[in-house]
Amino acid sequence: MQKIVQKFGGTSVGTIEKIKHVCSIINKEIKNGNQVAVVSSAMSGETNKLLSLAENFDIQNNKLESDMIVSTGEQIAISLISMALKEIGLKGRPLLGWQIPIIGTKDFTKAKINRIDDKIILEIMNRGEIPIIAGFQGIDEDKNIVTFGRGGSDTSAVAIAAAIAADRCDIYTDVDGVYTTDPRIVKNARKLNKISYEEMLEFASLGAKVLQTRSVEMAMRHEVTVQVLSSISGNTGTFLIKEDEKMENELVSGIAYSKDEANLTLINILDKPGVATKIFSPLGEANINVDMIVQTGSENGNNINFTYTVSRKDLEQTILIMEENKNDIGFERIIRNNSLAKVSIIGLGMRTHTGVANKMFSALASENINIHVISTSEIKISVLIDETAIEKAINVLHSTFELEKK
Amino acid sequence: MQKIVQKFGGTSVGTIEKIKHVCSIINKEIKNGNQVAVVSSAMSGETNKLLSLAENFDIQNNKLESDMIVSTGEQIAISLISMALKEIGLKGRPLLGWQIPIIGTKDFTKAKINRIDDKIILEIMNRGEIPIIAGFQGIDEDKNIVTFGRGGSDTSAVAIAAAIAADRCDIYTDVDGVYTTDPRIVKNARKLNKISYEEMLEFASLGAKVLQTRSVEMAMRHEVTVQVLSSISGNTGTFLIKEDEKMENELVSGIAYSKDEANLTLINILDKPGVATKIFSPLGEANINVDMIVQTGSENGNNINFTYTVSRKDLEQTILIMEENKNDIGFERIIRNNSLAKVSIIGLGMRTHTGVANKMFSALASENINIHVISTSEIKISVLIDETAIEKAINVLHSTFELEKK
Numbered sequence: 001m002q003k004i005v006q007k008f009g010g011t012s013v014g015t016i017e018k019i020k021h022v023c024s025i026i027n028k029e030i031k032n033g034n035q036v037a038v039v040s041s042a043m044s045g046e047t048n049k050l051l052s053l054a055e056n057f058d059i060q061n062n063k064l065e066s067d068m069i070v071s072t073g074e075q076i077a078i079s080l081i082s083m084a085l086k087e088i089g090l091k092g093r094p095l096l097g098w099q100i101p102i103i104g105t106k107d108f109t110k111a112k113i114n115r116i117d118d119k120i121i122l123e124i125m126n127r128g129e130i131p132i133i134a135g136f137q138g139i140d141e142d143k144n145i146v147t148f149g150r151g152g153s154d155t156s157a158v159a160i161a162a163a164i165a166a167d168r169c170d171i172y173t174d175v176d177g178v179y180t181t182d183p184r185i186v187k188n189a190r191k192l193n194k195i196s197y198e199e200m201l202e203f204a205s206l207g208a209k210v211l212q213t214r215s216v217e218m219a220m221r222h223e224v225t226v227q228v229l230s231s232i233s234g235n236t237g238t239f240l241i242k243e244d245e246k247m248e249n250e251l252v253s254g255i256a257y258s259k260d261e262a263n264l265t266l267i268n269i270l271d272k273p274g275v276a277t278k279i280f281s282p283l284g285e286a287n288i289n290v291d292m293i294v295q296t297g298s299e300n301g302n303n304i305n306f307t308y309t310v311s312r313k314d315l316e317q318t319i320l321i322m323e324e325n326k327n328d329i330g331f332e333r334i335i336r337n338n339s340l341a342k343v344s345i346i347g348l349g350m351r352t353h354t355g356v357a358n359k360m361f362s363a364l365a366s367e368n369i370n371i372h373v374i375s376t377s378e379i380k381i382s383v384l385i386d387e388t389a390i391e392k393a394i395n396v397l398h399s400t401f402e403l404e405k406k
Numbered sequence: 407m408q409k410i411v412q413k414f415g416g417t418s419v420g421t422i423e424k425i426k427h428v429c430s431i432i433n434k435e436i437k438n439g440n441q442v443a444v445v446s447s448a449m450s451g452e453t454n455k456l457l458s459l460a461e462n463f464d465i466q467n468n469k470l471e472s473d474m475i476v477s478t479g480e481q482i483a484i485s486l487i488s489m490a491l492k493e494i495g496l497k498g499r500p501l502l503g504w505q506i507p508i509i510g511t512k513d514f515t516k517a518k519i520n521r522i523d524d525k526i527i528l529e530i531m532n533r534g535e536i537p538i539i540a541g542f543q544g545i546d547e548d549k550n551i552v553t554f555g556r557g558g559s560d561t562s563a564v565a566i567a568a569a570i571a572a573d574r575c576d577i578y579t580d581v582d583g584v585y586t587t588d589p590r591i592v593k594n595a596r597k598l599n600k601i602s603y604e605e606m607l608e609f610a611s612l613g614a615k616v617l618q619t620r621s622v623e624m625a626m627r628h629e630v631t632v633q634v635l636s637s638i639s640g641n642t643g644t645f646l647i648k649e650d651e652k653m654e655n656e657l658v659s660g661i662a663y664s665k666d667e668a669n670l671t672l673i674n675i676l677d678k679p680g681v682a683t684k685i686f687s688p689l690g691e692a693n694i695n696v697d698m699i700v701q702t703g704s705e706n707g708n709n710i711n712f713t714y715t716v717s718r719k720d721l722e723q724t725i726l727i728m729e730e731n732k733n734d735i736g737f738e739r740i741i742r743n744n745s746l747a748k749v750s751i752i753g754l755g756m757r758t759h760t761g762v763a764n765k766m767f768s769a770l771a772s773e774n775i776n777i778h779v780i781s782t783s784e785i786k787i788s789v790l791i792d793e794t795a796i797e798k799a800i801n802v803l804h805s806t807f808e809l810e811k812k
Contacts, residue, residue, distance in 0.1 A: 016462045053482065054485070054486075054489070057486070057492070057493065058489075058493075061492060062485075062489040062492060064488075064500075065488045065489050065500060066485070068481060068484075068485040068500055068502075069481070069482050069486070071481075072478035072481050075474060075475070075478050076456070076459065076474075076475050076478060078474075079468075079471040079472070079475045080459070080471070082470075083462075083463035083468040083471050086463070086467060086468060094470075094471060094474055096474075098504060099549050143505050
């Protein structure tokens with residue numbers, strides 16, 4: 001008998017019919033002789049509907065209230081799942097964050113999970129019933145409802161799996177697992193059977209929306225075996241595992257991309273210590289995430305140019321903030337570009353093999369694709385290219401690294 | 407400085423605009439130098455919407471889940487009120503049943519309030535903030551969410567007023583207070599400035615939907631001064647007070663009515679001890695409320711006829727149950743009538759004055775209105791008449807007892 005956490009996303013529980021289908025998935029695992037704990041998101045569309053109600057007011061100034069409102073979405077979903085389970089003869093038990101409790105930090109709308117009491121969950125499982133736990137929500141030490149950010153139900157599920165020492169955490173979604181790249185762009189993209197936590201972390205933080213980044217970090221830290229799989233197909237999904245459990249470390253495991261890139265270059269800054277701080281502190285205060293930072297010499301002797309990327313939606317505000325700090329930073333002018341895309345290759349094998357970067361750049365050159373900025377990590381190389389070249393770039397990289405082959 | 411509980415019903419918080427208006431009412435009381443605790447229902451229509459979602463399943467078999475779903479309505483309303491208060495510079499604090507806590511019995515969908523912890527509510531008020539409390543909901547001893555039945559927010563408000571020893575509990579609704587009778591039927595119906603708990607209890611249990619019956623019982627038991635008033639007009643409402651605070655006990659304070667009546671008569675029952683139990687136990691088990699019971703001799707010597715009224719919606723099921731128990735009860739046949747209405751006059755003065763009943767019957771006779779059944783209590787006389795005569799009956803009684811005059 002295994003202990004399994006099953007997490008269902010909003011699209012998996014989007015209608016009463018889909019909720020009944022989810023119950024058949026739960027039932028199958030129970031009939032396999034396993035103990036199951038369920039974690040659910042809100043029905044698809046619900047969270048947005050609730051947010052738009054809250055947006056009649058200034059949410060930034062009302063985060064406690066906003067969390068209290070949006071957390072009702074999961075409350076309704078778990079109740080309906082429990083009702084649907086009863087129809088097929090299973091006894092469920094809906095549990096809200098405060099009833100367990102799941103204790104988070106006091107950061108409304110983006111709290112982190114501090115600890116989960118396993119007592120009630122295990123009691124319910126041990127008497128043969130099924131805890132149905134509201135994802136996305138917990139309480140802080142003062143009994144306020146807090147939520148865990150968009151996609152936070154993934155993190156809830158992994159944290160609960162860690163807390164109850166589950167044998168596996170199955171994350172049900174509307175795709176069959178993690179692919180070598182987006183199958184809508186590359187026809188022979190291949191589903192990965194296994195992927196290491198580290199690689200998945202890069203995938204998630206590069207915008208592949210299969211899993212919330214924090215849920216992968218949490219799985220890695222607590223070594224939770226996570227399976228990403230489809231609630232529709234019934235196929236085996238992709239397993240997230242420790243690096244040393246992978247027999248062979250592929251040179252490149254997959255290709256991620258993001259079309260949401262904009263970059264700006266501050267031209268001709270006098271190179272003095274502390275200039276980077278002057279640029280990035282006001283952006284940090286405005287909660288603007290900065291990526292792919294490059295510093296180069298400028299045409300003017302001792303001066304430098306500073307290039308970095310932000311999300312497109314943040315570009316105007318970023319420029320505004322730069323202009324406000326123009327004298328302090330001491331640049332001459334700004335060049336902007338908001339029609340860029342980022343393509344990244346990810347693979348554990350890069351650690352030990354050389355020449356991967358060169359192979360990537362050659363492949364792109366062979367298709368006449370111009371690279372604007374490069375950034376690398378231990379297991380990832382990202383390049384910034386023109387948005388129009390994105391599909392061509394992904395396809396040539398996919399075939400260059402032979403990702404269609406097992 | 408007074409402590410005041412302000413309770414707002416669903417229609418008072420039905421839209422964002424109305425919520426903002428409610429905040430101006432709260433603000434007015436604060437500017438008067440008083441401390442305020444707010445209790446709110448769900449936005450109008452919300453509870454029904456949530457119930458219809460739950461009704462995809464068998465609610466009777468899923469009461470825990472149903473309560474978890476419908477309680478989200480108030481959760482959203484109090485959050486929005488808190489946000490709207492902040493816009494006008496007041497600091498509110500939304501509080502759910504479990505956060506206080508409000509402890510109720512384990513009777514899902516119709517729990518009773520056992521106790522309320524006043525600590526958090528008073529702490530918030532004492533630091534100059536405004537607790538905004540979800541009506542209708544609490545938790546049982548096992549931390550399950552329970553709700554207090556339709557209109558339960560009234561009971562929440564009165565119970566909170568009792569718990570924090572409030573000077574007054576203002577119940578805001580869409581009418582100006584309690585009237586001598588329905589102003590839609592009698593043009594010169596008059597708003598009562600005061601009414602005793604006992605009289606209000608009769609009004610409420612006779613179907614005048616101004617207040618939930620249990621909230622009146624609760625107010626009477628704890629001697630909470632309740633004011634029923636309009637959130638729109640701004641006029642002084644009707645005060646519920648102790649009997650001995652009324653200077654004069656009116657002979658008749660008001661007239662209540664119900665069009666929802668059906669009655670049936672079991673003809674020719676052999677009169678043996680225990681026959682009433684045989685009739686009413688199976689109805690009790692089926693949760694059918696029985697009213698106005700009359701036993702008369704039958705045409706056949708030692709036998710009796712048994713007449714009683716039920717809600718029209720229950721009539722068919724009642725007849726079915728009677729037929730199932732026909733041999734056990736031992737009646738000959740059933741006569742039914744489902745086009746009846748009940749008219750009641752209510753007044754503390756009946757206790758000490760005679761002739762009220764006779765005056766009522768004469769007035770009805772003068773209009774040729776036939777009385778089918780009569781039932782009385784210490785401060786109430788009810789008669790069952792043909793539904794078609796209801797308006798004529800109410801009008802003649804209103805003028806006979808001079809209710810239009812102060």
